[in-house]
Each structure stands twice: as structure tokens, then as C-alpha cells.
Amino acid sequence: MVKLGTARIKKLALEWVSKYTTYMELPSSFELLGITIHINLTDERQDVWGEWDSESRTILINSKATKENQCITFMHELIHAIDDLLGLDLEHRDVYAVSQVLWAVLRNNPSINAWINTTLSKC
Numbered sequence: 230m231v232k233l234g235t236a237r238i239k240k241l242a243l244e245w246v247s248k249y250t251t252y253m254e255l256p257s258s259f260e261l262l263g264i265t266i267h268i269n270l271t272d273e274r275q276d277v278w279g280e281w282d283s284e285s286r287t288i289l290i291n292s293k294a295t296k297e298n299q300c301i302t303f304m305h306e307l308i309h310a311i312d313d314l315l316g317l318d319l320e321h322r323d324v325y326a327v328s329q330v331l332w333a334v335l336r337n338n339p340s341i342n343a344w345i346n347t348t349l350s351k352c
């Protein structure tokens with residue numbers, strides 16, 4: 230019998246998680262206020278986590294960021310897009326605050342996500 234040390238067990242567990250955990254891919258576009266918004270997951274810009282480009286109506290997400298960071302960044306850039314399309318003229322700190330709070334609610338309350346998804350699937 231071969232006994233595995235804690236470090237070896239942890240390494241195997243991490244390998245298993247990375248091998249068998251699949252993430253849903255970020256969609257390449259979505260609709261916002263009747264407008265198609267493109268999503269560009271790229272490593273072209275290393276100096277930012279993400280960016281809203283109002284001209285091309287594209288949300289850029291840094292592909293080098295962790296999956297969670299990509300989600301937070303998407304939420305942030307989505308608020309920028311909403312601000313832009315509605316002409317709200319939000320301060321950047323407001324965009325930051327709203328996106329962080331929205332992210333925290335969704336992240337910390339899986340039951341809210343489940344309720345929204347279940348409800349929408351029946352609408």
C-alpha cells in the first residue's frame with residue numbers, strides 16, 4: 230500500500246478539479262437594450278482587466294484573468310455599457326460600487342441565481 234502525503238493528496242485533488250471541472254464559456258455576444266453587445270475575451274491588453282468600447286459596442290475581458298475576475302470584470306463593464314447607452318453619466322466610483330455589489334449578491338446567493346434561472350426558463 231502506498232500512503233499519500235497531504236501535499237500529494239492536495240496536488241491530486243487540484244489536478245482532478247482542473248481536469249473535471251468545466252466552465253461554461255463566456256458567450257461572444259448578448260443583447261442589451263435591443264443592441265448586440267460583443268464580448269471579446271483576449272490577452273491583447275495586459276494593462277486592463279476589461280474595457281467597454283462604445284464605438285464597437287464591445288466588452289473586452291482579459292483572458293489572463295482568473296475566471297472569477299473575468300466575471301467581476303464583465304459585471305463592471307456591463308454597468309459601463311448600461312451607463313453609456315442610457316446616457317446616465319455615472320461617476321466611475323458609482324460604476325465600481327454598483328458592479329461590486331451586484332456581483333456580491335449574485336456570488337453570495339446561489340439561490341437567487343437559481344430562482345432567476347428557474348423563473349426565466351418558465352416565462
Ligand SMILES: [Zn+2]
Pocket residue numbers: 305309321324
Ligand atoms: Zn471602469
